[in-house]
Amino acid sequence: METIESKKIVVPGEVLATGMDFLPSSGTFRDKDKIISIYVGLTNISGRVIRVIPLRGRYIPKRDDTVIGRIIDMTFSNWFIDMNCANIGVLSVREISEFVERGADLADYFSYGDYIVCKISKVTRASVDLTMRGPGLRKLGPGKLITIDSSKVPRIIGKQGSMISMIKEKTNCRIVVGQNGTIWIQGAPEDEMVAAEAIYKINQESHREGLTEEIAALLEKKISKNKPMQREGEEQRGRENHEEE
Amino acid sequence: MKRSDGRAPDELRKMEAKTGVIKRADGSAMFRIGETIAYAAVHGPRELHPKFLQNPEKGLLRCNYNMMAFSGSGERVRPSPNRRSREISLVTEKALEPVLDLTAYPNAVIDIFIELLQTDAGTRCAGICAAAMALADAGIPMKDLVSALSIGYLKNEIILDINGEEDMNEGATDIAFACLPRTGEITLLQIDGEIKKEILLKGLEKAKEAARKIADIQRKALKERYHDKNVA
Structure with a gap:
């Protein structure tokens, strides 16, 4: 009885586990006593459940997305x-x-x-x-539209929205992420570019660990290089608020 | 017997594979075996046109095999689809279909375009190898990869992966073979020439073994695309 580790890159037809101790979940199937991957993806083992998260792929419509x-x-x-x-x-x-x-x-x-x-x-x-009935469902105004792999959307959003809220905050942009991988960004043109760059980077390197820190560093660097003027302005605004208090 | 290029009877030509070679495609791959180079691009699942081909029960797998004008050994290959390329497109579809679950894509199509840049026998097999990798690269769920190679029967001997020179030999039997490397299920078997049943069965066993070697190269290429960035 063998098993593969978590967070390993596997390909279709690759045996993930032998024996009946594990359960096949999404991205896998069971053939007799073997659990086999159906995607080029990353393994995810939680308890007895083995899952493969695809690295690429077209969007498949799902209810409530x-x-x-x-x-x-x-x-x-x-x-x-x-x-x-x-x-x-x-x-x-x-x-x-x-x-x-x-x-x-x-x-x-x-x-x-x-x-x-x-x-x-x-x-x-x-x-x-x-x-179109529901909160946040609307027509989009002017902005920048980019497309990424739909399988990377969870990574773009992050745990409890940590990644996307960080990008929003740092770049000062409004961002809407569609589950189909289409992303709308609205902000100052330079900021939009930085946000898009960060998102593309996540799209490219989603399988790596410690990406959140890297993205944070990238945003920090780009934004401060982009607009020292505005940063100062922001600080001033901050100070004003402080005074009001 | 010594083969024309000095290989052992069951030795394959040098192989090379790469994925993500065509930027605009959903998935793409290159597979090279000896002097035969195949590129495959996968688009889809996407909407199927013309609309009358749409099937609400099942998606369509559509292959297009093409030898580029400059790919032959001298004479220009006429660029229009011909009887041969249509047949190869069809058998490629049939060779790849068993690993896919097309019922997941009602009314849709998965398009595969296979282009041969350089040819030296075994083009349909190289095409199938590239196409299987491109499908996996496109993130399409697959039961297994598909690995293909040609089997030859020349001067009373089974040889694997025949090259163009061997193919031209008088009385040479050329067998195109594709299988799922894990289970050994055969998805393509075409025989051009004459061969005895017992010899054929022996050849198939050898080919299955060799297909596993090809699958290793395919797997490695699929993973390599992501490994590069792990180092950086």
Whole structure:
């Protein structure tokens, strides 16, 4: 009976464990007494459960995921949303938070090429239904859009949002992360660039440990180099607040 | 018997593999065996067009095998799809399908493009090896990798991974073979020429063993993409 260690890179068909002591979870399957990986990914062993987290891959729509999509088409009652995956999402007029009058032009609400934050309400073999009813679901304004692997999204967000809130805080940007790997960043142009660079770095090197510290250092360096002026301004503002107290 | 390039009968040509070679693809890989070089790019799962091909029960695996115009040994290869390349595209699909679960991609397609940059026999096998790596690199769930090689039967002897010169020999039997390296299940077997059943079975056993060696190279290449950055 052998087992592989946690956080090891494995490939499809690789035997992760032999014997009946372990249970196959996502990214693995059991063939007789062996547990085998189906992805190029990182192993994750918690207790008796073996899991493989894929390192790359297209987004597969799941219910209750918040995604960022682009309006690519519309009929008189639906919008069609490209979510950067195999299926096209359908957003019905009934599913948006505003009241839409009968016979209204849907382009007045969301037009071709608009990006929206929406939630997947239902996934069937025939279609992926979306909804805009819920907190934070809206049309996106001007900003920078970048795309990363959807499998890296949990790493971008971090434990309890630690990574993303750090990037937001350090770069002073508003960021929305879609589960499909599309990310919207809004802030000063230089800050947007720094935030995007940090996110790309995480995307590239998600399998490494101690990445949070590295990203923190990167942000610190870039931001202070970028704008010493604004940093001073910020400090002043800080001081003013202090005085008010 | 000494082979034309001095190899032992069951010795493979020098192999080389790399993943992530095509930036815009979802997954990509290069596989080189001797003078045969195959590049494979995987796109998808993505929406399937034309729409009438869409199947709500099952996704489609679509392969495109192509020998580049300059890839032959002298004469220019005409760039249009021909009967041979269509057949190879089809058998490549059939060789790769058993490791995928296409029911997970209703109405969608996984496209594989295989380009041969340089050819010296065994192109479909090199193509399958590259395509299997590209599929894994694209993050598509797979039961196993697929490893392929050619088996030859020349002058009453089984030889593995025949090269172009051996292939040209009068009376040479050329067998294209692909299998899942872990279980040894055969996913492709094409025979061009004549061979006795007993000899063929013996050859298949040898080929399965050799396929494991190829799989090791494929696995290493898939992991290498991530190992580089561990060092940095």
